[in-house]
Amino acid sequence: MKRWVVLGLVAALMPVSIVWADLYIIANKDLPAAQLDKDDIAAIYLLKKKHWENGEDIMPINLPAQADARNRFTAEIFDSTPEKLGSYWDQMLFKGETPPVTQNSEQAVILFVERVKGAIGYVETKPQSQQIKILQQFSSK
Amino acid sequence: MSHFSLSVRLTLFFSFIVLLVTTTLSAVVFYQFGEKINQQIERNLTGIADHKAAEISNVLLFERTNLLSWRASSVMLDVVVDDLDKRITTELINLKKYYQLQGDLYVFNAAGVLIASTQPDVLKTQLPQAWQTQQDYALVFKHDVPFINGSIIAHVTALKPPQLKTQGYLVMTHSWEDISRLLAPKDSSFALHKAHEGNQGSADLFTANGVKTIEINDDFSERPSWLFDGISYLGSISKSVSVGDFSFQIAAFMPEKLAHQPLLELTRNLLLAAALVGVPMLVLVSLLSRLLVTPIKKLTATIRTIEDSNDLSIKVPVSGHDEVADLGNAFNRMTTRLGELFNKFVVVEKELEDLNLSLEHQVIDRTAQLQDTLQKLQSAQTQLVQSEKMASLGQLVAGIAHEINNPIGAIYANMPPLEEYIDDIKGTVEFAQTCMDEPGTQKLNAHMEQIDYTFVTEDLAKLLNSQKQAADRIRNIVLSLRNFSRLDQGEVKMVRLEEGLDSTLQMVHHNYKDRITIEKDYALNESVECYAGELNQVFMNILANAIQAIPDKGSITITTAKVNDQAVITIADTGTGMPEEIRKKIFDPFFTTKGVGEGTGLGLSISYGIIEKHQGTLTVESELNCGTRFIITIPLRLIKDS
Numbered sequence: 001m002k003r004w005v006v007l008g009l010v011a012a013l014m015p016v017s018i019v020w021a022d023l024y025i026i027a028n029k030d031l032p033a034a035q036l037d038k039d040d041i042a043a044i045y046l047l048k049k050k051h052w053e054n055g056e057d058i059m060p061i062n063l064p065a066q067a068d069a070r071n072r073f074t075a076e077i078f079d080s081t082p083e084k085l086g087s088y089w090d091q092m093l094f095k096g097e098t099p100p101v102t103q104n105s106e107q108a109v110i111l112f113v114e115r116v117k118g119a120i121g122y123v124e125t126k127p128q129s130q131q132i133k134i135l136q137q138f139s140s141k
Numbered sequence: 142m143s144h145f146s147l148s149v150r151l152t153l154f155f156s157f158i159v160l161l162v163t164t165t166l167s168a169v170v171f172y173q174f175g176e177k178i179n180q181q182i183e184r185n186l187t188g189i190a191d192h193k194a195a196e197i198s199n200v201l202l203f204e205r206t207n208l209l210s211w212r213a214s215s216v217m218l219d220v221v222v223d224d225l226d227k228r229i230t231t232e233l234i235n236l237k238k239y240y241q242l243q244g245d246l247y248v249f250n251a252a253g254v255l256i257a258s259t260q261p262d263v264l265k266t267q268l269p270q271a272w273q274t275q276q277d278y279a280l281v282f283k284h285d286v287p288f289i290n291g292s293i294i295a296h297v298t299a300l301k302p303p304q305l306k307t308q309g310y311l312v313m314t315h316s317w318e319d320i321s322r323l324l325a326p327k328d329s330s331f332a333l334h335k336a337h338e339g340n341q342g343s344a345d346l347f348t349a350n351g352v353k354t355i356e357i358n359d360d361f362s363e364r365p366s367w368l369f370d371g372i373s374y375l376g377s378i379s380k381s382v383s384v385g386d387f388s389f390q391i392a393a394f395m396p397e398k399l400a401h402q403p404l405l406e407l408t409r410n411l412l413l414a415a416a417l418v419g420v421p422m423l424v425l426v427s428l429l430s431r432l433l434v435t436p437i438k439k440l441t442a443t444i445r446t447i448e449d450s451n452d453l454s455i456k457v458p459v460s461g462h463d464e465v466a467d468l469g470n471a472f473n474r475m476t477t478r479l480g481e482l483f484n485k486f487v488v489v490e491k492e493l494e495d496l497n498l499s500l501e502h503q504v505i506d507r508t509a510q511l512q513d514t515l516q517k518l519q520s521a522q523t524q525l526v527q528s529e530k531m532a533s534l535g536q537l538v539a540g541i542a543h544e545i546n547n548p549i550g551a552i553y554a555n556m557p558p559l560e561e562y563i564d565d566i567k568g569t570v571e572f573a574q575t576c577m578d579e580p581g582t583q584k585l586n587a588h589m590e591q592i593d594y595t596f597v598t599e600d601l602a603k604l605l606n607s608q609k610q611a612a613d614r615i616r617n618i619v620l621s622l623r624n625f626s627r628l629d630q631g632e633v634k635m636v637r638l639e640e641g642l643d644s645t646l647q648m649v650h651h652n653y654k655d656r657i658t659i660e661k662d663y664a665l666n667e668s669v670e671c672y673a674g675e676l677n678q679v680f681m682n683i684l685a686n687a688i689q690a691i692p693d694k695g696s697i698t699i700t701t702a703k704v705n706d707q708a709v710i711t712i713a714d715t716g717t718g719m720p721e722e723i724r725k726k727i728f729d730p731f732f733t734t735k736g737v738g739e740g741t742g743l744g745l746s747i748s749y750g751i752i753e754k755h756q757g758t759l760t761v762e763s764e765l766n767c768g769t770r771f772i773i774t775i776p777l778r779l780i781k782d783s
Contacts, residue, residue, distance in 0.1 A: 098304075
């Protein structure tokens with residue numbers, strides 16, 4: 001009950017408070033793929049696509065549920081809310097699938113992707129690192 | 142053993158049995174329980190060691206499990222980003238707080254740089270050599286690292302997210318000091334031993350005196366005892382316990398003294414129990430045996446009393462109806478019977494003794510009588526022989542005396558006329574001288590001178606005198622012979638003893654002649670009624686002996702006297718005398734001091750018999766080298782035998 005109240009409150013407030021920025025889908029530059037479309041990204045984050053074309057494991061990185069970037073990302077890719085997606089991942093966890101790794105900050109996400117070859121993440125700040133390539137970009141509206 | 146009293150023996154016997162049983166029981170119990178207790182100690186010690194090992198392994202396994210679960214935490218993925226958001230640090234601090242961890246938690250990134258820690262001010266430190274591992278999990282035994290004070294044990298686990306290679310290390314430390322606390326010695330001392338290949342190496346032993354390093358080998362369990370600080374310990378080692386790849390064993394040591402405490406207590410209790418049972422039992426046995434022995438002792442005492450007092454009427458006090466009482470009754474019956482028999486025996490013995498005594502007396506009397514009779518018989522026989530001899534000798538002497546008496550009478554009678562005739566012849570010669578002329582006178586004188594007439598006449602008178610004396614002597618001898626031989630022998634006569642003495646002297650005159658002077662002191666001068674011939678024989682014997690006793694010159698003193706109607710004649714010589722032994726025997730028949738054939742040994746014996754016949758006494762006094770004195774005492778009047 002309480003949970004529904006909180007969720008409802010958040011949903012009501014969101015359209016008002018959100019100021020959309022650009023959203024960048026990033027990956028390690030060593031990855032063979034140059035670009036990913038929305039569906040690919042969705043498949044990866046829904047844990048349906050697990051390997052890159054070179055056979056490397058895909059390691060999706062998430063941001064905390066309350067992060068703006070995550071909201072944007074959820075909305076952009078899945079046209080959904082982080083809560084809904086969260087419960088999906090909970091179900092997947094029960095099925096034995098590892099949900100995307102959560103990093104607390106965009107810097108951490110960038111560093112993670114820098115360091116882990118198969119990792120893929122999303123950030124609002126455009127990364128400057130040479131080690132990272134942007135697979136997709138969602139401009140602000 | 143057999144010289145101890147029955148009660149002592151019984152008590153000793155039971156003491157021995159009690160002792161034997163107690164000892165055997167103690168030995169069996171001691172052996173059995175000793176073995177058991179030793180096994181138990183061994184087991185106990187192993188149990189303690191196992192327990193301790195389990196305790197430590199529990200701590201370590203708990204830590205390991207925790208660590209492995211913490212490692213899987215999604216936060217740990219932040220190692221990839223060097224804990225950019227300090228999420229790991231926060232997590233570590235929370236964990237340490239929540240679990241009240243004794244040690245610290247460290248996270249190193251893949252490059253071995255410390256990125257998160259519960260220990261402050263150590264970030265950026267390089268991963269210590271000791272913690273570098275290729276394994277997923279490793280327990281690093283007691284070691285030191287530069288940034289931690291004191292020795293530690295460390296759990297090192299690799300942070301390896303799924304689908305990724307190792308991204309770093311999570312390390313949890315546990316101070317060795319805390320482990321030491323777990324191994325601190327109480328009753329037992331412990332040593333933690335890292336199990337190696339071949340199971341050899343050193344281990345820290347925690348004793349009351351501190352920590353020391355000991356060597357632990359494969360043959361641990363075979364070693365019977367261990368000596369630390371001068372105290373002997375029993376040792377046991379636990380099973381090998383593993384935490385990850387790390388295996389260890391715990392050795393437990395217990396002071397032997399402490400371990401054997403139960404055994405000693407058991408022994409003490411056993412001895413106490415034995416004493417508790419044994420002492421009353423011995424007292425009981427002692428009392429019982431005394432109870433048993435007392436009646437026997439009483440019986441013995443009574444027997445002894447009977448023995449000492451010879452009183453068979455004493456009875457043994459009997460009480461109860463047991464075997465000893467039966468014995469007492471039987472003994473009483475026996476003493477009664479014995480008493481009766483003994484009394485009979487005493488009477489019979491007395492009779493026998495009396496009989497014996499009287500018989501002995503009779504025998505002695507008879508023997509004396511017989512001896513007396515024999516002596517009398519011998520004496521009578523000898524006297525008879527002698528009498529017969531003397532009788533025939535007397536007859537012979539009487540005959541000879543008679544025959545000699547006549548010619549001697551003639552000689553004697555012719556002597557006076559012969560003197561007369563010679564005087565006549567001498568007168569004639571003188572007359573003739575006057576009557577003759579000168580030449581005739583001269584012729585006669587010449588002739589007278591030729592025949593030495595003066596001498597002849599003088600000598601003739603002497604010759605005649607001598608003749609007369611000789612004839613006198615012959616007459617005396619014959620008279621004496623007659624006197625001595627007395628043909629009237631068997632008859633009692635009134636005679637003067639002096640005459641008999643003189644006659645006897647006359648008879649033996651030739652034996653002494655000039656050698657011995659005879660001194661006479663006749664004071665009796667009274668006729669005595671006696672067998673004169675026999676008395677003469679007595680005088681003869683005594684005088685002959687007296688003469689023989691004087692070897693050279695000497696004297697014989699003969700006295701007669703009247704003392705109280707008794708005639709006493711003593712004949713004493715100044716001869717050699719005789720010793721006491723001979724003096725005692727001189728009246729014995731056939732006793733003689735002379736050579737064989739010289740004396741009969743009968744003289745004095747016969748004399749004694751003769752004096753006895755006169756109811757008189759014949760005694761002798763003698764002193765060696767001074768002389769001998771015979772004293773004859775006979776009554777003046779013969780006392781007629783009835």
